[in-house]
Amino acid sequence: MITFEDVVKVYPGGTTAVDHLNLELPTGKITVLVGPSGCGKTTSLRMINRMVTPTSGRILVDGADVSQQNEARLRRSIGYVIQHAGLFPHRTVLDNVATVPVLLGQTRRAAREAALGLLERVGLSAEFAKRYPAQLSGGQQQRVGVARALAADPPIMLMDEPFSAVDPVVRAQLQAEFLRLQQDLGKTIAMVTHDIDEAIKLGDHVAVFRTGGRLAQFATPRELLAEPADDFVASFVGRDRGLRSLSFDSAAELPVRPVDGIDLDDSGRPLGLPGVFTKDDSLRVVTDLVISSPGGIAVRVGPDGAADGLVSHHDLADYLASRRS
């Protein structure tokens, strides 16, 4: 657990970057710090590994004050991923990944061997090992950046806008892989982004900062969408928050009507309709299907792909209305 205790950062010149921050980042979870530029989110992140020194207040990692720990040793125990990856251009991909284990005293050979496994873990084949960062795409560099931060298996990872320097398609891909990786690893992750959609997609918890370095709300993404603390959070979250909050609601409980009036093949699979959903999908998926399908009807299918129910937009509207009461 990472704890901010009444942390203040005032830069020389009088700018208050972080204003009396109290925050707890739970162990094994992703906490996303989000807010407009100049809200102190990056400063807060960089105070955890002492890249920035607080003006007052304390930051504790598992109860231990970071300011009492050896700076270099603290940083080696915390993974650090930055925007544009910040890879060492003069070192091969493999040696980039091996950096922290070598600093910790591992032999270069052992560190490289372990690094090879990590590359695979972040979706890069062994052929990338001998390349230099300049020979990689932005997305590949960012993968190497994540592998490098994971190399010494730190319990904590700090990620500063890790996915913002790549195009939207690659970003979505990296985000999905990152979530999969985190499911296996269960690291305590603090991530900074200015993108509220990314925060909601990736965060177990989201800390919304406002300009002037004050915490506006700390909540789960679902709470954030359903009950924004004030107008600032509501407007930062965006106008379609109601629709987006449906992505946290399962379609499992959604009542369906019997399959009737649509064409099925011999095994009962719907014909000519691209949009189907399962009990595992979210209400947002169903809503989208209902809106976009020509007949205003979404088809639910079972695990075998056979249609087992229909939902019209009246059914959906009734269901959503009934949930409110």
Add this chain to the structure above:
Amino acid sequence: MNFSYLTDPAHWDPSNPGSIPNLILSHLGYTALALLIGAVIALPVGLYIGHTGKGSFIAINAGNAGRSLPTLGLLMLMVTLLGLGLLPVLIALTVLVIPPILTSAYAGMRNLDHRVVDAARGMGMRPWQVLSRVELPMALPIMLSGFRNAALQVVATATVAAAVGLGGLGRLLIDGLAVNDYSRVLAGAIVVAALAVLVDLFLALIQRLIVSPGLKGS
């Protein structure tokens, strides 16, 4: 004017102290000494200024001042103050090589990608590890180009040593002019030019060997 001096085998006989190979050796000796002393003085200063940003005006002005200082004039001044000998020659040549080495060390450090340095610190490198493992290797291409520049200048200028009675390829120029032997002057000019090219090629080879392939073309 002809190539007779250059092509005469007697002038290439190493057992003759005034022969071209021996003049090349002493010429290279002055060059190497001046580069060595200049680097020992200018590298730490340039790296420090570039790293901290303190005293940038020194690095910038050093470049301009160095270019405007006439080496021959400085040499004569030093001889007046210190008498004849190796020392005044080395001082004059060292003053020549310091500006390009200092300025390029400064530029190399200034042009570092601060995000990479930030990553190095954030991963737990200690300050000297950041310097030796990240900053210096990344600054090396620019630093070496300054060193090559300095080497070229000093190879060409080390001919002044002969003006105050020392050896080096300047002997061919000074003595040739003194006795109106233009074939000897031509030989001196050609050998100095060839030597400059060879020294630069040699340093280019060193650069190839010690600069990371990852920094090529960046």
